[in-house]
Amino acid sequence: MRRPWRRARGANSPRLQAVLPDRPRSAERLPLRLTSPKQSAFRAPRGPEDSEETVTKTLVTSALPYANGSIHLGHLVEYIQTDIYVRFLRSCGEEVIYICADDTHGTPIEIKAQQMGISPERLVEGIGAEHRKDFADFGVSFDHYDSTNSPENREYAVMIFERLKAGGYVEKRPLELTYCEKDKRFLPDRFVRGTCPKCGAGDQYGDVCEKCGTTYAPTELVDPRCAICGSAPLRRDSEHYFFKLGEFTEFLKEWAAGEGTLDPAVRKNLLGGWLGTGLADWCISRDGPYFGFEIPGEQNKYFYVWLDAPIGYISSTERYLKAKGGSQTALAYWDERAEARIVHFIGKDILNFHALFWPAVLKGAGLKRPDKIAVHGMLTVNGEKMSKARGTFINARQYLELLDPSYLRYFYAANLGPSPEDLDLSLSEFRLKVNAELVNNLGNLCNRALSILATKLGGKLSGERDQALIDDALATVPVVRAAFAKLEYRNALRAVVELGERANKFVQDSKPWEKVASAPEQARRDLS
Structure with a gap:
């Protein structure tokens, strides 16, 4: 039984409170004795020629939530969508494991921990515990939930980096970057603020204007300033590693065109967009201070979070198999010749990382590429972006203080399809x-x-x-x-x-x- 419904203490969600569904009649646990063994309605009958060895192994993942904030209802679209798919496969008798992890590296986490006066490790540990509890209370049935800040993830990140270097897919060259003299650090694009060079909107990020949607380099901002201290930044050169993504263009076109790999609408946009206009080299290193894995043989250089984060799918698979015992490694699923099926669920906002960068990295490292990437849209509330000011930005825990999670699971499922259109939570x-x-x-x-x-x-x-x-x-x-x-x-x-x-x-x-x-x-x- 769920706890009695009550107003959440501190939950700023008056609109959610106003649309509480009718309370259903109490349903006790019913001691029914079935006259036949329990059997899944979806399980296909097996013939004598079938065996466990013939069942295809499937690895399913959700995108890794960033470990600097709480899970909200927008996140839950993906995890509920994935969980339903995994439960369906299990009910069909498939051999499936559902893997996820917290994405724990990067400048935002390093700076937030500094502001809180704690170590990044302590920050991500606390956030990870919160994420696990929220997912569990929404019935998301991970087989394993991990962290990208693990020894195994470091090992696989180094292994993949070295394979890419050996294959000639990585080169080192100077790059002009924004530098804050006061904070003594290079600034990522999102830590530079200024006026949009196109529409004149103030207080915009260093890579994109949220008002007009124009993308640009931080050097193009008018009156740029450091988002940490507010001082005017400088420009300095720094040596960095680049992944030659453009060399994989033809491979990516062929991979994206594969039957069942992508939804047709997603495939069309990918082929006509990034793959149609040319792929630039991708910088895969960052200067310190930075919370992440140091690059072997380098001083104060770290792997960019978008290199080691998706590798967390592999390391989390490894840690799951280790916890089960036995001698299997992640390569049982991720080796290029592995007889396994890999399915990623992601939001359309990170499509370029998962459908361009990630398959190319796997190809260059001689590892298995995903067989399917399921892409969903964004969540709106009453037809608009979630907003704290309007009381519609609702965290998972705030929802749980008011309503049964099965209501949200049902509503999402009743509105989800395979295409990446946005889902509106009309209250x-x-x-x-x-x-x-x-x-x-x-x-x-x-x-x-x-x-x-x-x-x-x-x-x-x-x-x-x-x-x-x-x-x-x-x-x-x-x-x-x-x-x-x-x-x-x-x-x-x-x-x-x-x-x-x-x-x-x-x-x-x-x-x-x-x-x-x-x-x-x-x-x-x-x-x-």
Whole structure:
């Protein structure tokens, strides 16, 4: 049972409070004794020629959340979407592991820890514990959740870097960068603020204007200043490593065109966008001070977070296999010849890293590329970006203080498809959909049937059942299975809801509650 609903202490979410769904009837644990062994409806029958060795191993990942803040409802779109897919594969009898980790490196974490007067390690440890609890309370069923700040991730980052160097895909050359004399550090683009050179908007980042969308170099900003101390920065040269991404253009075109690798809309944008206009070399190193892995043989040079972060998929796989025991390494999944399927779930805001940089790095290092990248859109609330000022920027914990997580899981699933269109959390629609479909249809069906069976009919099912309704349900199974396999969750749930409506009509028409005393076996048959 969930805790009683109550107003969250300190939760700035008045609009969420205002749309609480109707509270469903209390449902006790029902001691039903099934007459046949429990079996997944989605599990395909296996013939004598099938064996565990013939089952394809699947590794599923969600993007690694950055370890400098709390999980919010926008993050949860992806983790709920991934978790549903993983649960579907498990219900089909597939051998699947679900891996994730906190992305723990970079300047923002290093500076935030400094401002808090603690070490970066302590900061990411605390954030990691918070993330794990939030995900667990939303029912996200990771097989392993790790951190990119691990010895294994350092080892794989160095291994991949050395392989890329040996293959001639990395070169070192000088780069002009923004430098703060007062803070004694080179500044990432996001730590330079100034006036947009195109539209004149003030207080914009050093790489993109949030008002007009123009991208530019920090040197183009008007009146630039350090975002840490506010002083005017200088320009200095520094030696850095570059990954020759452009050399992988033809490979990436072929990979992106692969059947099932990307949604058609995503593939079209990728081929017509970045891959169509040419790929520039990618700087994969950063100057210290920096929280991350030092580059071997260098002084005060570190791997850029977007090099070691996706490598966290590999190191987390390794740590999962180590925890299980045995002799397998991550290469059981990530070796170029591995007979495994790798599926990444990501948001469209990080598509370029996962669909360009990451496959190219894996190719250059002789490792397996992802078989599928599922890309989702962004979350809006009432048709607008989440906003603290409007009370619609809602953290996972704030939501959990008010509502059952199954409501949000259901709403997201009922609106998700395979394409990267944005998902709108309309609070009025949220209430209507949860009440009408989850509570009054599916929840009510289970409650009205199981409560009578458990309390008045001894908790036993009948060996005889209405075959027409059973055939209807069985005919729905392949429809639902096909929809889940294609990530068409909304279609899968629509089929389930329609089946629930037909089942509720059957119960209403048969009125088993009127037969309990006079014809208990007929009532049991109707409810079974």
